[in-house]
Each structure stands twice: as structure tokens, then as C-alpha cells.
Amino acid sequence: ISTTRRDFQYNVGVCGEATAAFFAPEIQCTSLTVQFLNESQGGQDYIWYFNDPANPGATSTEENPAYTYADTGLYTVTLIADPAGNCRDTFERTIHLLPASLVADFSYEATGCSDTLWVQFTDLSTDAVSTPVEWTWTVNPGGFVFHEQHPLIPLTKKGTASVGLLVTAANGCQVYKSVNIPVNLIDDLFPAEPVIICPGDEANLNPVFNPDYTYNWSPAAGLDDPGSPNPLASPDESTVYQVTVTDPGSECVLETQVAVIVPPYPDLLPEDSVTCSPEVSLGLHLPGFQQVSWATNPGFNPLLGTGPDILVSPLGYQQYYVRGFDEFRCPVIDSIGITGNGVNLKANEPDIICLGANAVLSVANQDPQDTLTYQWSPSGPILSSLGYAVVVKPQTPGEQLFTVTATNQFGCSVTDSILLAVIDTGPQEATFTEVQCAGYEVMFNTTSVNGPFYIWAFGDPEDPDARAEGADASHTYPGPGTYQVMIYLSEEAPCRDTIFRTVNLGEPAFMADFTWEITHCSDSVQIAFHDASQSGPGGITGWNWDLDNGVQAQSPDTSIVLTAGQNLEVSLALENADGCRDTARQVIPVNLIQLTLADTLANCNGNGVALNPGGDPDLVYVWSPAAGLDDPSSPNPVATPDVPTGYEVMVSDSAGLCSIMRSTYVNIPPSISYELAQDGVICEEDFLLFALSNQDLAVTWATDPEFQSVLGTGDSLPVQAVKELNPYFVRLTDPFGCSVEDSLVILNRGIKLEVDGVTICVGDTARLTAVNLSNFVPMYQWGPAEAILEGQGSASVLVSPPATSDISLHVSNEFGCVLDTLVEVNVFNFRPPLA
Known part of the structure; x- marks a missing residue:
């Protein structure tokens, strides 16, 4: 048995997550040179494969290379980040180079010169390879955008309008063209309302005129000069004057009209007349006249009187004049002759x-x-x-x-x-009577035919000069006791007479008084009143209740129903069988429960809604249902129901005498949804704010989050973003009162610079310097290139043109903003002679 063994070694490195990525246009139509922008992360070295069949080995190790292909076509570009490292990453993108066959072009025709210049644009763009399918027209100032192929565009701002067309072909190619259109408008400053000219007067028709314009008025009748910018008009009747205004500088013509109203001169008085009446009332036939005055002479000095009517007393024949001012403040004068045959x-x-x-x-x-x-x-x-x-x-x-x-x-x-x-010179003592009324008041009376001429001296030690005249008299004494009254005839009577009466006063037995009580109280209060007077020996014969809300009654008892709290003034006037009168008065405080709830409230965004702001803490509240309420016994609970809910409340006073029932409904509106203009970078000052929604919303725009500086309202609002940083705030409110707030920031990265032309002698050099007025560093391109001696690509160049010419300056910045301008170099073709 044998054993074989093999060892393997693996080298494991720590990779730094290199990620390859780059940007290049998917479709490019204007050039065969493609600029690649490396967007890789974590890489240090790169290798690019351009896969150009005409140059198979074309590669680059630059970070952001540019490569020129030999022909149009479809190419797959490969980028490898950290190609020699263990953590290399590969990214591929296909680009499509198309021929520059799309040509943007258009024509336009302008009409109208008053407040709007209407410009009809006709697209003339062509493409030999593809077909134009989209058109985007931009108009500045205003930042307006149109997408029709042949739009009719209104221009309303005098000066120069820049109109650009971005054409997109079916193959994705885009080409842009712009033109500057002069906007010459005639200011229509004519009176919007008719000019009122009183009969016989005159007035100018066009006080605010432009002296650079020419004017032609018609008809000429009633005008001092039909060719004047501001003619003086004095027509005999109402007239509509047509005027043609021409601007010689632009040949722009405005035709408009000015209406002149000459009020008619009506008859104010009837025909002359004869009368037997010693007094005659004169009045105007027609209404509506102001500051009416009357006199017996056409100069109206002196005046008989003023106003639409007057009472006169003619003796024989007399002419009367009247003057009034009509609705147009025009004076109208008329007269009438009256023959007075009456007896005076x-x-x-x-x-x-x-x-x-x-x-x-x-x-x-x-x-x-x-x-x-x-x-x-x-x-x-x-x-x-x-x-x-x-x-x-x-x-x-x-x-x-x-x-x-x-x-x-x-x-x-x-x-x-x-x-x-x-x-009557006979005895009169039997005709006198006296009676004690309320308190210590005594009523005196005589049935004598001499009564109108009697003078009463009441004999009051505390008021010894107290007097009264006539058949009836009264006096209030200081208290009980015996008083001597003297009655005598006035000095007008040729025959004198004096009578004495003794008056014995006791404690009063007649006095008015009443009580009151509340008998019912809910939404209204019912109060009952009861007579509690001392009637005296003769008894009460008449009651007269008077309440300050207009209610009256003539009975011992009465009542009233009130629907609002108030301090009610009540008086009871009495009369007894002796003819005595007395009045009792009281002020009764009436306090009703006042509660008005909104019919419908909105629980906006689930934040809850107060049902009764300002509720009275001294009253007792019971709200139902309790579901969704933070405190059903609160004067002002906060409701946060999950579904639309109706709430009822029983409100009572602390004593339980008065109570009312009220209800309200809490709705749950849908959430506010909208599309807001995005934060962005612009090159022009004009920008269109918009907040679009399918809901019915009220939109308010401001420059501060507290909405103290409101710009305007509406779902779109043109603004001028003149600052480099322009924050905007928007509040959107639905019909339920719910609102949301949002904001956006617009960065103005437009190019702002100054560059002045120069004058030099032939053969000299001149330095042109562009002064950058923004905080961003732009890129400069001067032309033509052969005219630039030094400094190309910088803000300052040296030039020496052989003759007067314009040097072009193309300025761009990192934000894609572009400015093109011309700088004039004036060459003075003169050489001084040599000494």
C-alpha cells in the first residue's frame, strides 16, 4: 500500500470593491468622436477597449478618454477597472453613432402690435436618414415650452424674445436651433372707460400719450386737431372716436377707439303755471340729481333753498330757477314762471x-x-x-x-x-280737584273755562318758586304734610282772580312694582312677569309693559321668549282710577348657552381635529359617541376617528336649568397627492414653478417657510430666479382645509460677464478681457482662431486684426450653461508720418 499527498497554496487578497462604470451617449449624431466619462468607484487603473473594426487594437488607459471612430455604426465599449488587480471589474455599454443628417430649421411670421405679438412658427426641419418625430420649442423670457410642430406663440414682453427649437428624430438624434425675435408692442394707454364731457365743456382724449407715435383721429367733428396725440374734444353729442396709432420705428399699427359721452340736457321743471294757492311746492321731474339749489335769478345769488323740493310764495308773476348735477357731475339748469293770484x-x-x-x-x-x-x-x-x-x-x-x-x-x-x-268772572272754586298719586306727587285739575290761563304756585317750602300753567298741573312734594296752593290768572287776562287750595298729604298708597321668573330654558329662555304694584284706593285701570326688544303688553302679567343672551330692560307703566300714573323699571340679565359647531370638520392626515375651540369651561359637556375622542367630557375634545363620524354634545349650565344639543360631522379627506417641480439647475433667470394634482387644491407660493412673502397662487407660476440659490415654498390646501407644505431649490448657474470693445491703430495689438460676474469658473473659446495671438482658452486674449472686425466669444461652464457674444475691435487705419 502506498500513499500520495499533494499540497495546494491559495493566495487570498482583501479587495476594495472596485466597481467599473462610465457614461457615454447611447446615440450620438453630431460627431464620430466620443467623449467617455469614467464613473467607476474604488479603481486606480483602467483599460478601455473601443472595439473599432477599422482599428482592432484600439485601447486607452486614460481615466476619461476620447476616441474617434472611423465610421458610423453600433459599437460595444468595454472598461476594466484595476485590470492588474485581484478585484478587477468590467463594465460594457453599447453606443450608436449615426450620421449628422438631421437639420433643425424653421420660419416664422409675426402679427399684431397691441398688447401681444402673435408669432406663427413653421417647422422646416429635415433628415435625410430618419424622420423628425418630436419638437420642443422654448421661449425666453418666460421659460414657456410648446410641443406642437407648428405652434402659434404669443409674445407679451417688449424687447427681444429668444425662441429655440429642439428637434428629435425617430433614430434618437437631436438638433437645436434658436433665433432672437424683436418684440415691438404699442402701449395701449387709452382710457378704458368712456370720457364724460358736460354740454359746452371740453376734455383731452389721450393725456398719457407717446410722443414717438403718430396719431390719426376720426371723425374730425368736435376735435381741435385730428392729428394730435391728445386732441381737445368738445362734441355736441355722444361720439365714438376711432384712432390709428403708428410706431414709425417698427411700422407697428394699433387701431382702437375712445368713447365720449355727452349727457343730455333734460327739463327738470314743468311748464309755467297760474295758481290761487298762496304757497306752491316745486320739485324736480327727474330723480338722481345731486346738490340741487333754487333761486329767483340765473346767477343763483342769493339762494332760496336747496334739495329736490322747495315751497315758494309767489306774488304776481315770479321766475324760479333750479340747478342740479346729474350722475356725471354735469350741471343742469332749468326755470319755471309762476303767476301767483292767491290771496295773501x-x-x-x-x-x-x-x-x-x-x-x-x-x-x-x-x-x-x-x-x-x-x-x-x-x-x-x-x-x-x-x-x-x-x-x-x-x-x-x-x-x-x-x-x-x-x-x-x-x-x-x-x-x-x-x-x-x-x-268767566263768576266763582270758580268748585271746578278744582287734587289727588295724591305715586309717592308724594299730587295731580291738580280744574274744569273752569279759565283753565288755560291759570298759574299754579304749589307752596312747596323746599321749592318756593315751583310753578305750572294750564288747566292740569302736577307737583311732587318732599314728604307728607299740609301745603297751601295758590291759583291765579296770568297777566294776559284783563280781569284778575286768585284762588287758594289746602292739600293734606299722607303716606303713598299707589306704587308700581313687578316680579319675574324663568319658566323654560334651552335654545331659548322664557321669562314670566307679574304685577306686584300697590294699587291705591281707586284700583289699577291700565297696565303697559314695555320690553326693550319691542314687545309690549297691556295686562297684569306677561311673558317673553328670548333666543339670545342680553341685559333686558323692562318697564311697567300703570294708571289708576284717579288718573295717577307710575312706572317701575328693571334690567334683567339673560344668559343663554351659546354654542355653534361647524357642520363639517376634517381630520387631516390623521392628526386629529378640535371639535369646539373656545369652549366654555364653566359649562357641562357630554359628547357621544366616545370612540375617537380624547375626552368625552371636555369643552373642546380632539377627535381622531378612523372613519367619518358624526358627534353629538349635550351642554348644560352648572345649575341644570338650561341645556342644548348640538352636532358636528368629522370627515376624513383623502391624502393630498401632487407632482412638484424638481430641484434643478437653470441657465436663464426665468423659471416656471408648478405643482400639479388631480385634486381640487388651492396652491400658494412663497419665498419663506412662514409664507410671509407670498409670490402668488395657482398650480403654475412663472418666476425669475435671479439669485444663485433660489428656495421656493409651496402650500397646497384641499377643499376640506387640509394642507401640506413642500419646497424646492433652483440653482441659477447662468453665465454673467462683461467684455468691452476697443479701438486701436492699424498694426497694433489689443487685449480683450472678459470679466466674470458669477462665482463659477467658466471656459472660454475665442474666434476666429487665427485672430487670437495668445491667451486662447482664457478670459484674456491678445488680438491684432488688420481691419475693424468682431471677435466671437463662446463661454460655457461645468453646468452646461452657454453664452455667445461678439466683441468689436475698431481698427483706425492711420499711420503718423515719420519725423
Whole structure:
């Protein structure tokens, strides 16, 4: 038996996870040279295999090589990371090189010059190998994008618009072309509303005009200069003026119109008239006039009065003028002539005589042009008559009314009257009475015909000058006791008389009072009121309840129902059989349970919702169902139900007298879903923010997370991202009041630089320097290449052109932003003579 043994040795190394990867375009159409970008991780050395049949051994060990293929075609490129190491990794990618057969081209035609320039674009792109299938048009400023093949694009910002077309062919090739379009718009600054010109006035039609434009107005009627930018208009009637505005610099033409309203001049007053009435009321026929004034002369000085109506007293013929301002603030003046044939009579003042005496009654004719006849009545007391005056001797005491009718030569008449008071000189003591009312108030009365002329002196030692006049009087004394009252005739009476009355006052037996009680309380409160007054010996004959909410009642007891808390003012006015009156007043505090719940609430994102913010902790709450509530007895519980739920609450006061029931419904809205514009890098300042959703959302944009600086609203919003770092915040709110907030950041990496042209003499050199105004280092390419003496690829180059020419500058940066500009070098072709 034999034994054979073999030993094997394995070398195990620790690999660092090298991963091979690179970027190259899957499809390239513009060049046969492909730039490869190494995206490997963990590798140190690399080898590339380009698999070019025309150059089978083509490889590279550069990290980021560029390789030029011999022809178009489909190629598989292989990258091996760390090819000599134990942890090598291989990555392959197929690239497709296509011929540069796609040519982007288009034409355009612009129309309109007012507030919008409409540009019709026509795609003229061609491809000899494939077929154009997609078109992306971009418009700046604005950042607007269109995908039609032949779009109609509105341009609304004056200046220059950059329009670019990115064409994509069916084989994946893309070509871009852009043009700059001048946007010349005529500013339409004409009045939006009609111009109001009062009759006889004038006004300018275009105060805010552009002196660089030419204007042509029609019709010419009513204009001082139809070719003026701002003509002075004074038409006789309302007119619509057509105006053609031309910009000589752009040959842009705007046709528009300005309406002029000339208000009509209406009649405000009726035709002239003749009247017998001594007073005539004048008023406007038409409503709507302001600042109306009246006068008897067209200068309106002095004024008779103001307002739409006036009362006048014409004597003979009188012309009256009225002036008012219509709805357009235009003055309108009218007049009316009134012939006043009425009788203008003035009677003498009322008189007082003693029974058995004579009196003279007379009237005066105020119009000396009138011839009047008079008729007096009653005729019995008349002793003699002169027409305008009579002598009378009444046979009975008391007030007697005499009337007189005066008629003039036009048949117009007027009736007037004179009151004659006849004093009764007989004994009057039996006509007086007095009665004690509420408290220490005494009511005095006399039935004497002399009553209107009596003066009462109440004999109050604390108020000795207390007086009253007439047949009825009252006075409140300081307390019980005996008081001497003196009654005498006024000084107007020709015959004097004095009467004394003794008044004995005791404690009051008549006083108003009432009680109240709450009989029902829920959503409303019912209060009952009961009379608790002292009636006095005569008994109460009338009750009058007055509540400050307008409720009144005339019974001993009443009640009221209130639906809101308040301080209720209540008064009870009484009258007894003696004619005494008294009033009791109270202010009653009424406190109702006030609770208003929202019909529907929303449990947004499961965060819970308060059912009764501001709930009263002094009340008792019982909520049901308890499921989903943090505290069913809280004034303001937080509800977090799993499904839509209706909640009811019983609310009571601490005494249990008042209680109400209310309900609310908690909905669970769907989560807010949306698509927000992404964080990104832009080269232009104009950017379109958008937040798109299939839900009905209110969208608000701001530049701060507290939404103090709101930019605008809507699901899309054009903005200018002028800063290098531009944060934007968005709030989306659904119809239930739920909202979410999000944000994005836009980095502006646009190229900003300054470069000035120069002037040199022929044969000299000039240095052109581009000043970078951004914080990022760009790459420079000057052209034409043969004109650059030194510095190509830098911000500063040396040139010496033989004649005036433009030096092109192509600037790009690492973010893909590009700027192309021209720098003029002006060459002065002059050599000074040699000395």
C-alpha cells in the first residue's frame, strides 16, 4: 500500500470593491468622436477597449478618454477597472453613432402690435436618414415650452424674445436651433372707460400719450386737431372716436377707439303755471340729481333753498330757477314762471277779554294789487263790520273761534281764523280737584273755562318758586304734610282772580312694582312677569309693559321668549282710577348657552381635529359617541376617528336649568397627492414653478417657510430666479382645509460677464478681457482662431486684426450653461508720418 499527498497554496487578497462604470451617449449624431466619462468607484487603473473594426487594437488607459471612430455604426465599449488587480471589474455599454443628417430649421411670421405679438412658427426641419418625430420649442423670457410642430406663440414682453427649437428624430438624434425675435408692442394707454364731457365743456382724449407715435383721429367733428396725440374734444353729442396709432420705428399699427359721452340736457321743471294757492311746492321731474339749489335769478345769488323740493310764495308773476348735477357731475339748469293770484292774508293775534267786554278782530291784505271782499262768521256776536275788521261781543265764556273768508278779483279766496278767549268772572272754586298719586306727587285739575290761563304756585317750602300753567298741573312734594296752593290768572287776562287750595298729604298708597321668573330654558329662555304694584284706593285701570326688544303688553302679567343672551330692560307703566300714573323699571340679565359647531370638520392626515375651540369651561359637556375622542367630557375634545363620524354634545349650565344639543360631522379627506417641480439647475433667470394634482387644491407660493412673502397662487407660476440659490415654498390646501407644505431649490448657474470693445491703430495689438460676474469658473473659446495671438482658452486674449472686425466669444461652464457674444475691435487705419 502506498500513499500520495499533494499540497495546494491559495493566495487570498482583501479587495476594495472596485466597481467599473462610465457614461457615454447611447446615440450620438453630431460627431464620430466620443467623449467617455469614467464613473467607476474604488479603481486606480483602467483599460478601455473601443472595439473599432477599422482599428482592432484600439485601447486607452486614460481615466476619461476620447476616441474617434472611423465610421458610423453600433459599437460595444468595454472598461476594466484595476485590470492588474485581484478585484478587477468590467463594465460594457453599447453606443450608436449615426450620421449628422438631421437639420433643425424653421420660419416664422409675426402679427399684431397691441398688447401681444402673435408669432406663427413653421417647422422646416429635415433628415435625410430618419424622420423628425418630436419638437420642443422654448421661449425666453418666460421659460414657456410648446410641443406642437407648428405652434402659434404669443409674445407679451417688449424687447427681444429668444425662441429655440429642439428637434428629435425617430433614430434618437437631436438638433437645436434658436433665433432672437424683436418684440415691438404699442402701449395701449387709452382710457378704458368712456370720457364724460358736460354740454359746452371740453376734455383731452389721450393725456398719457407717446410722443414717438403718430396719431390719426376720426371723425374730425368736435376735435381741435385730428392729428394730435391728445386732441381737445368738445362734441355736441355722444361720439365714438376711432384712432390709428403708428410706431414709425417698427411700422407697428394699433387701431382702437375712445368713447365720449355727452349727457343730455333734460327739463327738470314743468311748464309755467297760474295758481290761487298762496304757497306752491316745486320739485324736480327727474330723480338722481345731486346738490340741487333754487333761486329767483340765473346767477343763483342769493339762494332760496336747496334739495329736490322747495315751497315758494309767489306774488304776481315770479321766475324760479333750479340747478342740479346729474350722475356725471354735469350741471343742469332749468326755470319755471309762476303767476301767483292767491290771496295773501294776515290775521291779528289771539286776544283775551272778560265776559261782557267788546273785542276788535281784523285781518291785513298783504298784496296791494288785490281787491278783497270779506265774509266773517259766526255773525251773532258781531256788532259792526268794516270788511277787514269787525267789533264782536261774545255772550258766553270760554274760547270762541271766528273765521273770515277773503276773495280777490281773480276769484281766488282764502279762509283764516282768530281765537278769542272770554274769561268767566263768576266763582270758580268748585271746578278744582287734587289727588295724591305715586309717592308724594299730587295731580291738580280744574274744569273752569279759565283753565288755560291759570298759574299754579304749589307752596312747596323746599321749592318756593315751583310753578305750572294750564288747566292740569302736577307737583311732587318732599314728604307728607299740609301745603297751601295758590291759583291765579296770568297777566294776559284783563280781569284778575286768585284762588287758594289746602292739600293734606299722607303716606303713598299707589306704587308700581313687578316680579319675574324663568319658566323654560334651552335654545331659548322664557321669562314670566307679574304685577306686584300697590294699587291705591281707586284700583289699577291700565297696565303697559314695555320690553326693550319691542314687545309690549297691556295686562297684569306677561311673558317673553328670548333666543339670545342680553341685559333686558323692562318697564311697567300703570294708571289708576284717579288718573295717577307710575312706572317701575328693571334690567334683567339673560344668559343663554351659546354654542355653534361647524357642520363639517376634517381630520387631516390623521392628526386629529378640535371639535369646539373656545369652549366654555364653566359649562357641562357630554359628547357621544366616545370612540375617537380624547375626552368625552371636555369643552373642546380632539377627535381622531378612523372613519367619518358624526358627534353629538349635550351642554348644560352648572345649575341644570338650561341645556342644548348640538352636532358636528368629522370627515376624513383623502391624502393630498401632487407632482412638484424638481430641484434643478437653470441657465436663464426665468423659471416656471408648478405643482400639479388631480385634486381640487388651492396652491400658494412663497419665498419663506412662514409664507410671509407670498409670490402668488395657482398650480403654475412663472418666476425669475435671479439669485444663485433660489428656495421656493409651496402650500397646497384641499377643499376640506387640509394642507401640506413642500419646497424646492433652483440653482441659477447662468453665465454673467462683461467684455468691452476697443479701438486701436492699424498694426497694433489689443487685449480683450472678459470679466466674470458669477462665482463659477467658466471656459472660454475665442474666434476666429487665427485672430487670437495668445491667451486662447482664457478670459484674456491678445488680438491684432488688420481691419475693424468682431471677435466671437463662446463661454460655457461645468453646468452646461452657454453664452455667445461678439466683441468689436475698431481698427483706425492711420499711420503718423515719420519725423
